[in-house]
Amino acid sequence: MLVDLGIRMLAHLGYQVTGETDSRLALETFCRDPQRFDLVITDQTMPGLLGTELAEQMIDIRPDLPVLLCSGYGTRTTEEKAGNSGIHDVLPKPLSLPVLARTVAEALNRNNEC
Known part of the structure; x- marks a missing residue:
């Protein structure tokens, strides 16, 4: 599954990763301890939300x-929806390790600067 691939890629980069394949389960996991997460990566098309x-x-x-x-x-529409939702950036599929590494690092650094 793509979630498993993403988990392996992020773990390879040294991150601790929690993965869910259903957005409602992801929200439930997040709500239990929101401060535990430094960053969230979600797919636009997941079961649930x-x-x-x-x-x-x-x-x-x-x-x-x-x-x-x-x-x-x-598409521009996806990027506009993402921006209107407060999303930092859009990762194109298929994911590549260099793009994932750079985008995650930039999002974390940008957040630490605020």
Whole structure:
């Protein structure tokens, strides 16, 4: 599964990772301890909520949370929806390790500067 690949890629980069394949389960996991998460990466098309909807709910709970959205639809509409949802950046699919590494580092650094 793509979630497993993302988990392996992030773990390879040295991050501790929690993965869910259902957005409602992801929100439930997040709500149990929102401060535990330094960053969230979500896919736009997941069972349950859209990635932008999940991001909005998580950011409502924790406004300083950096969120990245994965999308295979690299359209301006997706990027506008992402920006309107408070999402930091859109990751194109398929994911590559260098792009993932750079985008995650930039989101974490940008958040630490605020």
